[in-house]
Every structure is written in C-alpha cells, then in structure tokens.
Amino acid sequence: MKAVVLAAGKGERLRPLTDDRPKVVLKVANRPIVEYVLENLDPFVDEFILIVRYQKEKLIETLGDEFNGKPITYVDQLEGEGTAKAMESAKDYIEGEEFIVANGDIYFEIDGIKELIQAFKKEKADAAVLVKEFEDLSHFGKIEVDGNLVKAVLEKPGKVSGYANLGVYIFKPDVFEFISKTPLSKRGEYEITDTLNLMIKAGKKVTYAAYSGYWNDVGRPWNLIELNEYLLKNKLRHEIKGIVEEGATLVPPVEIGEGTIIRSGAYIIGPVKIGRNSRIGPNCFIRPYTSIGDNCHIGNAVEVKNSIIMDHSNAPHLNYVGDSIIGENTNLGAGTITANLRHDKGNIKVEIKGKLEDSGRRKLGAIIGHNVKVGINVTIYPGRKIGSNSFVGPGVVVDKNIPSNSLVVV
Ligand code: TTP
Numbered sequence: 001m002k003a004v005v006l007a008a009g010k011g012e013r014l015r016p017l018t019d020d021r022p023k024v025v026l027k028v029a030n031r032p033i034v035e036y037v038l039e040n041l042d043p044f045v046d047e048f049i050l051i052v053r054y055q056k057e058k059l060i061e062t063l064g065d066e067f068n069g070k071p072i073t074y075v076d077q078l079e080g081e082g083t084a085k086a087m088e089s090a091k092d093y094i095e096g097e098e099f100i101v102a103n104g105d106i107y108f109e110i111d112g113i114k115e116l117i118q119a120f121k122k123e124k125a126d127a128a129v130l131v132k133e134f135e136d137l138s139h140f141g142k143i144e145v146d147g148n149l150v151k152a153v154l155e156k157p158g159k160v161s162g163y164a165n166l167g168v169y170i171f172k173p174d175v176f177e178f179i180s181k182t183p184l185s186k187r188g189e190y191e192i193t194d195t196l197n198l199m200i201k202a203g204k205k206v207t208y209a210a211y212s213g214y215w216n217d218v219g220r221p222w223n224l225i226e227l228n229e230y231l232l233k234n235k236l237r238h239e240i241k242g243i244v245e246e247g248a249t250l251v252p253p254v255e256i257g258e259g260t261i262i263r264s265g266a267y268i269i270g271p272v273k274i275g276r277n278s279r280i281g282p283n284c285f286i287r288p289y290t291s292i293g294d295n296c297h298i299g300n301a302v303e304v305k306n307s308i309i310m311d312h313s314n315a316p317h318l319n320y321v322g323d324s325i326i327g328e329n330t331n332l333g334a335g336t337i338t339a340n341l342r343h344d345k346g347n348i349k350v351e352i353k354g355k356l357e358d359s360g361r362r363k364l365g366a367i368i369g370h371n372v373k374v375g376i377n378v379t380i381y382p383g384r385k386i387g388s389n390s391f392v393g394p395g396v397v398v399d400k401n402i403p404s405n406s407l408v409v410v
C-alpha cells in the first residue's frame with residue numbers, strides 16, 4: 001500500500017516559524033514533524049508520496065529520497081488550493097489498490113492506522129476516515145455517523161461535541177472521479193471533506209475508526225509546545241552521549257547528544273532533550289519539557305522551561321525562557337526575559353493571521369522566528385511574536401508583535 005502525505009500547505013498560522021520553510025520540517029523534540037507521520041505510517045506502506053509546493057526544497061533536503069529504506073516520491077501540487085487538490089496531484093502515482101492519505105502536519109500514533117485499516121477491510125468500504133471524540137469541534141470538521149458508516153461531514157460546526165475528522169483516510173483509486181467533481185469551498189479551497197460528502201451522496205460506503213490515542217494538529221504555535229511536552233513525557237529515554245562535567249546535576253530522563261557538553265553547576269530536570277554539539281552551563285537551570293537543538297548555547301544564570309529552542313540558537317547570559325519557541329540561528333542578548341503569565345491569570349491570546357486567538361493556555365511565552373538578534377535587557381510580553389530576520393535593540397519592551405525583517409530600537 002502507498003501513503004500520500006499532504007505537505008504543500010503554507011503554514012500561515014505558524015508564522016514567523018514558517019517564513020522560510022514548510023511547517024512539516026519544524027523540529028519538535030529535535031525531530032521534523034513529518035518524520036513522526038512517516039514513522040507511524042511506515043509499518044503499513046511500501047512507498048511514500050509527498051505532495052509538496054511551498055518551500056519544497058527545504059522538505060526534500062530534510063527527508064532525502066527514502067525513509068527507513070522505503071522510497072519517497074515528491075509530487076508538485078497541481079494549481080489550486082486545498083487538501084483535495086493536493087490529493088489529486090497523486091493521481092498518476094496510484095495504481096489499482098487502496099492507499100492511505102494523511103496530512104503531513106499531524107501527530108498520531110500507529111494504533112490509529114491499524115484501526116483505520118481494520119475498519120476499512122471489515123466494512124468492505126470505499127473509504128475510511130480516522131475520527132476522535134472531542135467536546136468542542138469549533139476548529140474541526142465534524143464526522144456524523146450512523147452505525148458503522150459516515151453520514152456526512154460538516155466543516156467547522158461550532159462549539160458542539162462529537163467526532164472530529166483527524167485528517168487521515170483510506171481511499172480507493174475511484175476517489176479521483178469524485179475529486180474532479182469537488183466544488184470550490186466557501187474559503188476558496190478544494191477540500192477532501194467535500195469529496196467525502198460527494199461520495200456519500202453517490203452511495204459509496206464511507207466508514208470510520210474512532211481513535212483514542214494522542215493526536216495533535218500542529219496548526220498554531222502553542223501546538224508545537226504541547227506536542228513537545230507529550231513527546232518528552234512519553235517517548236524520551238535517558239541517554240547521555242555527550243560530556244557531563246563534575247558538579248552538573250541531571251534528573252532523568254535527559255537525552256544529551258554527541259559532542260554536547262554540560263558544564264558544572266548546570267541543573268537539569270528531565271524530561272529534557274538536548275541535541276549535538278551544544279554548550280550548556282555553567283550554572284544554568286533547565287526545567288522539564290525543554291528541547292534544545294544542535295549547536296546551541298545556554299549559558300550562565302539562564303533558566304529555560306517548557307520550551308523549544310531550535311538549532312544554532314543561544315540564550316547565553318542571564319535569560320529566562322519560559323513556555324516559548326525560539327527559531328533557528330537566533331540569539332538572545334544578556335538579560336532578555338520572556339514573560340509567560342498574565343497578572344490577571346487569564347489565558348494568553350496570540351494574533352494568528354490578523355485575529356487574536358485564545359491559546360487556551362495560562363502560560364505561554366514568546367514565539368521568535370529564525371535569524372533574530374535580540375539585544376540586551378529586552379522584555380517580551382506573553383504570546384508575542386518576533387518575526388524572522390529581525391533585530392530588536394537593547395532595552396526594547398516587546399508588547400506588540402514584531403513583523404519579520406524589522407529593526408526595532410527604543
Ligand atoms: P492546513 O493546515 O489546513 O493548511 P496549511 O498547512 O496551509 O496551514 P495554514 O492554514 O496555517 O496556512 O492543511 C492541512 C494539511 O493539508 C497540511 O498537511 C497541509 C496540506 N495542504 C496541502 O498539501 N495543500 C494545500 O493546498 C493545503 C491548503 C493544505
């Protein structure tokens with residue numbers, strides 16, 4: 001069986017982290033998101049077809065031409081937006097048999113695919129959808145069912161409970177007939193959910209599998225923090241490949257990559273994952289659910305908690321980084337602090353595509369893009385973004401988002 005992985009999206013809700021790369025290559029727990037998808041599909045498939053467009057070179061460079069010894073074919077998305085358009089792009093690569101389709105930006109586990117294949121076979125269905133029960137479906141497509149079959153798919157039905165569409169499907173090649181008839185949706189996209197409704201109307205058998213495992217749709221910045229926390233809590237093994245100086249304390253599980261040095265006085269409470277060739281300490285405090293990439297520097301008197309610090313980035317002197325994401329090749333000046341809590345203890349809101357969205361979190365720090373230089377003594381308000389390639393001068397109070405490629409001074 002082949003797997004078609006949809007990875008052509010622009011990831012606009014994850015700006016500035018996706019300014020120069022597709023979201024599926026962003027690293028969570030020091031690994032590109034798309035690798036988790038491929039890993040969980042791997043036992044069931046013999047070939048991966050990746051649908052690409054936005055910044056595709058970065059994805060091809062990240063994955064290469066095979067995964068676990070199985071070939072990856074990259075296919076350009078046909079002109080037009082949406083998941084159905086992305087899927088249609090795979091048409092010439094699918095022959096005869098059923099195939100799996102999965103969004104490239106979701107995290108799910110192997111059981112989901114197992115259950116989906118079982119349901120598809122048991123019902124002798126034409127298509128199958130993976131679903132999960134949620135209290136609030138405002139951000140999802142709702143899958144309405146009758147017995148073992150799907151009756152309809154409703155896009156963003158509001159604050160109701162029920163089965164959410166998780167973005168993982170099995171189809172037979174005849175789905176392409178329905179894709180070619182799928183109309184443009186209200187938001188100007190060709191969507192798989194509309195294709196499913198056309199199939200149901202035409203009397204095709206669409207079934208579903210209800211998944212009870214962990215799932216994360218990495219659409220917004222705080223989803224990266226949640227997924228990082230889940231992966232470190234549930235998948236991390238204590239493993240030290242680097243050097244730990246006398247006088248450093250590591251509370252397991254802590255993973256430390258080759259070439260990394262943990263200097264005396266560093267106090268690290270796992271789960272914490274640190275990549276290769278990084279310099280940690282002396283005298284820093286790294287708290288649970290922190291991922292620090294390759295070639296990073298966390299220096300003296302720095303505290304980091306529940307955060308993602310990507311490759312080649314530094315928090316070198318007197319910094320506090322809490323519930324934050326720091327992109328690649330970014331430097332924090334001495335004394336720069338991220339605030340991660342409102343004094344009224346309300347949820348932190350973040351501007352996403354021009355609208356303020358409730359992150360649902362009481363604690364959320366900064367979202368800083370790639371190649372950013374932050375000066376000394378900069379204060380960053382909770383949930384604020386600093387765009388990629390920006391320079392923030394000494395003493396600036398970041399109480400508003402800073403667009404990419406900006407120069408901001410007091
Ligand atoms: P979305 O998360 O809906 O879209 P996106 O990735 O562009 O993100 P944003 O809304 O923040 O801009 O996409 C769901 C999945 O489908 C995701 O894996 C990307 C993929 N996709 C395509 O491959 N082609 C497309 O044209 C679209 C819209 C999405």
